[in-house]
Amino acid sequence: MKQLSGLDASFLYMETDSQFGHVSSLSIYERPPGDDAYQPLAAWRAQIERRLHLLEPLRRKLRNVPMGLDHPFWIDDADFDLDFHVRHTAVPPPGGDEQVADLVARIVGRPLDRTRPLWESYVIEGLPDDRFGILTKVHHATIDGAAGAELLVLMLDGDPAGDDVPAPEDDWQPQPEPSDREVLVQAAGSLIRKPGRAVLLATRTARDIGKATRNPVMVAAANQVRDGLRGPLGAVLNIGRERSPEGETRGPLPSGAPRTPFNAAITAHRRFAFRSTSLDTVKAIKNALGATVNDVVMAVCAGGLRTWLEEHDALPDAPLVAMVPVSIRSGQETEKWTNRVSSIFAALPTDEPDPVVRVQRVHESMVGAKELFDAVPAEALTDFAQFPPPAVFARAMRTATRLTATRFSSPVNIVISNVPGPRTPLYSAGARLAHYYPVSTIVDGQGLNITVQSYLDTLDFGLVACRELVPDLWSMIDGIIEDLRALGKAAGVDVS
DSSP: OEEOOHHHHHHHHTOOSSOOOEEEEEEEEEOOTTOTTOOHHHHHHHHHHTTGGGOGGGGEEEEOOGGGOSOOEEEEOTTOOHHHHEEEEEOOTTOOHHHHHHHHHHHHTSOOOTTSOSEEEEEEEOOSTTEEEEEEEEETTTOOHHHHHHHHHHHSBSSTTOOOOOOOSSOOOOOOOOOHHHHHHHHHHHHHHHHHHHHHHHHHHHHHHHHHTTSHHHHHHHHHHHHHOOHHHHHHHTTTSOOOOTTOOOOSSOOOOOOOTTSSOOOSOEEEEEEEEEHHHHHHHHHHHTOOHHHHHHHHHHHHHHHHHHHTTOOOSSOEEEEEEEEOOOSOOSOOSSOOEEEEEEEEOTTOOOHHHHHHHHHHHHHHHHHHHHHSOHHHHHHGGGSSOHHHHHHHHHHHHHHHHHTSOOSOSEEEEEEOOOSSOOEETTEEEEEEEEEOOOBTTBOEEEEEEEETTEEEEEEEEETTTOTTHHHHHHHHHHHHHHHHHHHTOOOO
């Protein structure tokens, strides 16, 4: 048995009837040339089957601790059935992008079966140009973005003829499912050690924060928070300190997330939209402007969001606030199939009409956000998720997201993630991977997610939204691509 970390388990605890903890990907493949008998479903199933001994997350399931006394464990699924997880579907002719996206949206809008390993894979036929798709859902409790990228590489080949996969050392024999008593005994050992570990973690974190508070970035952030406090509390905390003039507060923190149509309670219904652009073109733009690829990606997302919000008469005067996931993997982890991720928060300049200035403002915002992130012991803070009792943790998470969506303003408008992917071609049973579109998750109060994945010389954009909050998601993603064209033109780069 392997116990889930507090961060892993949090993706289970946050689930409700409308928000789900799985993340997905839509891979588009080109059939092997000249092979008219190629069967995508059979080929994909065989591709996974011969690698199962390398893919630990695919054959393990949850075992809850009785009475919710501690976080669940991963155990072998003694009744593992590959055919349950690998499924077959299709879109009717002509199999266009919107038809595929509608199918994906329906599938990702359903929770995974917690009595089985937390993944599903759908082979989608009916696409034009002799292509097919594979939609894979994996629960975030199992992997984060970095582990997901490694899982993808393990599942695929680097050679169209197929890689040499080392044979398993012996036949897989699942461990017997543990009894309640065995689970409680295992959990008891963890529970006994928790107070001591909590004290050590608190001591280490206090020391790290003590060092961080001498960092000028942390001082600026603290001053920014104090400047922003009004009323009796602000008067007390700012005694003896000259307050900055109204509207002139500057610092590394975003000034607050304004309301938008997609910052509300979500339903279980999803929209999905996807597009691709040239990575080389984005690199040419970033070189012309002295920025980074991520700066350009976030700036064009801000431009597309600005256009969409203007069209809906909902553009706030203040910039939006984006949460940007950041991996905190050190390479020294003993367990790779787990979550080691934190986030930074940056202003997204949707209030800026000039696309070039938007890049500059994104760059400045991200530099300040990264400096603040580096000053805070993010790894230690994520480790604190180990200690709350699961029953309390689960209720607190669901209550927090619900209240954020219904009574309070969300501190974040949107999650934007830019994930670097493989730079060499990948294959599945001879079929060449052409695109890898991310399909992420949304939560109450944040009904829109933008994730970008690079593969070879392409950037693949995947947008996910609540169907009721953003019914015209294709309009938004087209606005992002149009903004990239406008930015390219301003930077002297042709965006075809």
